[in-house]
């Protein structure tokens with residue numbers, strides 16, 4: 001299926017909810033104070049965030065639209081949202097560093113870290129990059145097995161240690177091996193953890209610290225995976241993971257079928273952290289570069 005189509009299907013729940021509400025707000029009325037308030041509420045409840053919603057309403061007021069054409073308002077919103085998202089769209093660039101490019105993948109439980117690693121590895125390997133993956137989620141045997149399956153699918157190599165091993169020690173060894181084998185990319189999986197659990201967050205901090213003993217420019221990417229279905233909670237996750245381990249890239253997963261696709265917009269406004277890609281399915285080909293304009297249009301249901 002074509003990517004743009006898949007994206008708009010994935011976001012269709014967000015888009016249809018938005019369109020229905022927009023239609024009922026605009027039905028047969030003049031733009032008055034009430035309509036403007038309802039519109040602002042709609043933007044906020046669509047997860048765009050209070051600041052953005054305010055800003056959009058201010059510029060909408062300046063437009064002095066006298067006719068409430070739904071499509072016109074959608075186009076206007078789409079342009080605004082595209083501009084906000086454009087500031088954050090930065091593809092993951094693994095060139096121009098001493099090999100390997102090290103990606104440390106972090107996030108809350110079940111957001112899609114391991115799956116995204118499989119998809120990322122697949123995308124790199126398609127571009128003829130060599131990839132090794134470290135099974136840093138040593139808490140559960142099943143986590144290692146799951147990663148092994150993804151490595152087979154993507155044809156990436158894997159470095160594992162027994163369940164219960166220290167993830168930081170494993171990461172250190174993995175970087176030594178990846179360096180010796182001249183791999184292009186090392187991706188480190190980690191166990192999911194709640195962002196408000198200080199002990200687990202401290203354990204995570206140890207990984208970049210030990211990697212820096214081998215290469216002080218690593219990890220080149222501390223990649224936070226966010227699950228779109230968690231809505232506004234994703235915003236807190238960015239803040240706390242960022243404080244603890246200096247997140248410098250984001251990927252949002254599960255944008256297929258969520259009604260909360262708008263949350264990416266509030267994250268883009270609140271944090272100046274690059275958004276590299278989005279996940280719209282469980283398959284290996286379901287991770288794509290994040291493209292602001294098509295995202296904004298899909299979000300609002302503009303074909």
Ligand SMILES: Nc1nc2c(ncn2[C@@H]2O[C@H](COP(=O)(O)OP(=O)(O)OP(=O)(O)O)[C@@H](O)[C@H]2O)c(=O)[nH]1
Pocket residue numbers: 107108109110111112113114115116137143190191192193253254255256279280281282286
């Ligand atoms: N629909 C959909 N499902 C996804 C996507 N990404 C991941 N998943 C699913 O989400 C579930 C959890 O994915 P994992 O990759 O195991 O998540 P994780 O963050 O590694 O989980 P823990 O290691 O337990 O913290 C799996 O069933 C995945 O198939 C996506 O983009 N869309």
Ligand SMILES: [Mg+2]
Pocket residue numbers: 113114115137143189190191192
């Ligand atoms: Mg996992």
